[in-house]
Amino acid sequence: MAPAIVLVEPQLGENIGFAARAMGNFGLGDLRLVAPRDGWPNEKACAAAAVAEPIASGAKVFETVAAALADCNYVVAATARPREMVKPVFSPETAAVGLRKRAQSGERCAVMFGGERNGLDNDSIALADAILTAPVDPGCASLSLPQAVLLFSYEWMKGGNPEGLGRITSFDGPAREGLATPGTGPATRASLFGLFDHMEGALDAAGFLRPPEKRPAMVRSIRNMFHRMACTEQDVRTWRGIIAALTRHSAASKG
Amino acid sequence: MAPAIVLVEPQLGENIGFAARAMGNFGLGDLRLVAPRDGWPNEKACAAAAVAEPIASGAKVFETVAAALADCNYVVAATARPREMVKPVFSPETAAVGLRKRAQSGERCAVMFGGERNGLDNDSIALADAILTAPVDPGCASLSLPQAVLLFSYEWMKGGNPEGLGRITSFDGPAREGLATPGTGPATRASLFGLFDHMEGALDAAGFLRPPEKRPAMVRSIRNMFHRMACTEQDVRTWRGIIAALTRHSAASKG
Incomplete structure (x- = not known):
């Protein structure tokens, strides 16, 4: 089961919505809010979620961090610095790989993010098993809340070895890495050698x-x-x- | 040289600012705007950029895509689907690895993103060498503009093998993956075996x-x-x- 995303005392409804959208983009759906500042439900959150509106409107609200985590077996806390905590530290990629293994073993997991102003407090982090920290420019390290949620969600999706990239529509299948050749395919050498003969013959005739x-x-x-x-x-x-x-144009000009 | 980020006809100033912040978080700084809808400069963009305000306020503005790309040797276009284009398709990770190699060879590169409403049009994509598409949930594939910029920027930073994670402050060095043990270190087996003796002796005495x-x-x-x-x-x-x-408490209770 995919991990829950727990936002602790988030402030702006827009950021809750942007986080929900990031979750939806990468296959996550269980959004939990601890004491959102502006109450709940929040119209701005649902609007900002865009295509992921059902994730925002379906968020579960809790009064305490402990209540939000009660059914979880394993919890990772996102923070820009490990503080004075003795805890395993993971990058988004490593955290996602580890959580996927736990999920496959039937563990219910959560990733917890703090509010916009100060992030998670130490007492919340002390309820987690591990810390999640992104590789950032240390001089410009402050990720916004939805951006932090996005990084983990993206790595979660990547770790699931998705079968394709991008959108699937009624006229586009999933994209794959490599050369896209819609409606055609790489030329054979015979076709290419035929082109070379044509080109070089024309250039010889033109005196090039x-x-x-x-x-x-x-x-x-x-x-x-x-x-x-x-x-x-x-x-x-x-x-x-x-x-x-x-060639024709050139012949016509001369004629 | 790190790649430029080119936003083509972006609409909301906030999104330009959020994109600038994402760039700053991951070591990018060259922001270019093609015909931003609400003109330039844009106060909302600079506010939303937060810590990366200098990147937003230093953005260069162009009238056309061709002008914005004129000094570039290699250009990647971000789009949710490869359209009817015969072009190499990269994930954010693969694109970042490739652009880093080109940057190290002295090539000036750019990654181009379309506006919020429709993304890049086909004529803009036809000015690029390759396509960048993220692995997303195909049922919820629409990334916001700043989130799309963030994914590439994050992979760019990752590909540079950053030396640490998270923020560096006057009292915290960079975090690293693995067990954080601030001010202490993993116990030796001798210490642990001493603890076992202590614990087991106390439990034997307590009849446990x-x-x-x-x-x-x-x-x-x-x-x-x-x-x-x-x-x-x-x-x-x-x-x-x-x-x-x-043990003392127990002894005192009994006494």
Whole structure:
């Protein structure tokens, strides 16, 4: 079961909503609030959550940190510095990997974040098993509350080896890393060599590949540009069309 | 040189500020804006940037995408779906690793993000070398503009193998992954075995480790609890104090 996100004494409704949206973007849904400053429900939170509005409106509210954590087996506290606590310290990535293993063993886990002004107090951190701290520029270390929630949520999703990237729509499947070649595919060498013949023939006819002693190096250079382009079959057809059009235009001009 | 972040037709000043803060958190500083809707400078942007206000107020403004990218050698466009483009697709992590290598070779790079409403249009994406897409829940895939900037910025910082985590203050050095043991250190086995003797002696005297045939298993169980606790030297002293206090209290009660 995916970990709960516990916001302790959050102040701005917008930030609660932005945090809910970050959770939704990365497959988390259990949002818990401890004593939100402006009460609950909060219209600004639901508006800021945008597509994740159900996560914001479904947040559970508790009076104390202990009550919010009562059903959890393992709790990580997010803080920008480990304070004077003897506790394991995790980066977002390591925390996410560890929490995924615990979740797979049936443990209910939570990640706890403090309010905007001061973060978690030491008594709240003392109720957690471990500390979560992000790698930041030490001179500009203060993450906003929703940004901190996002980092953990993103690493949670990454650790689940998602099958794709980005949005899936009725006309787009999930994206994958690597060269996207929608509706076409990488060109075969035969297509590419055909293009080379076409191009080099046209350039010879135009008198471009001169003087003869420089021709081999010029040809290699042009071929290498085409290789770096990683042409698809469609690209090869496009280039053949370009060469034919330029050749015709040139012939017509002369005529 | 660290990559520039280019926001194309951003709408809300707050989001420009939040993006600037995310950049500052992770060591980026070159913010470029193409035709921001509400003009520039923008007070809301500078306020939202918080600690990264200098990044927001130092943003460079351009009229066109082409002008904003003119000095760049390599450009990545962030979009939730690769559209009908034949382009390499990178996750934030892969993009950050690749851009770091290019930066180390002296290339000037940029990562380009679209406005809140529709993201980048196809003509802007066609000015980029590659596409950046995050692993998201496909049912809730819409990242906010500052959250999208944060993911790339975070991976950029991670790829630089930062030396520590979190904030550095006058009284805290950088945190590191692993067990934080401020002012103390992991206990030696000798200290721990001394604690075991103390504890087991007190429990024998109190008649807890009975019946005798169950004593070995009870002792192993208690010792294992202490091992899982990963005691520091200070923890061992604390436990010895606890045992002594409870023993005294018990003796006093009986007396």
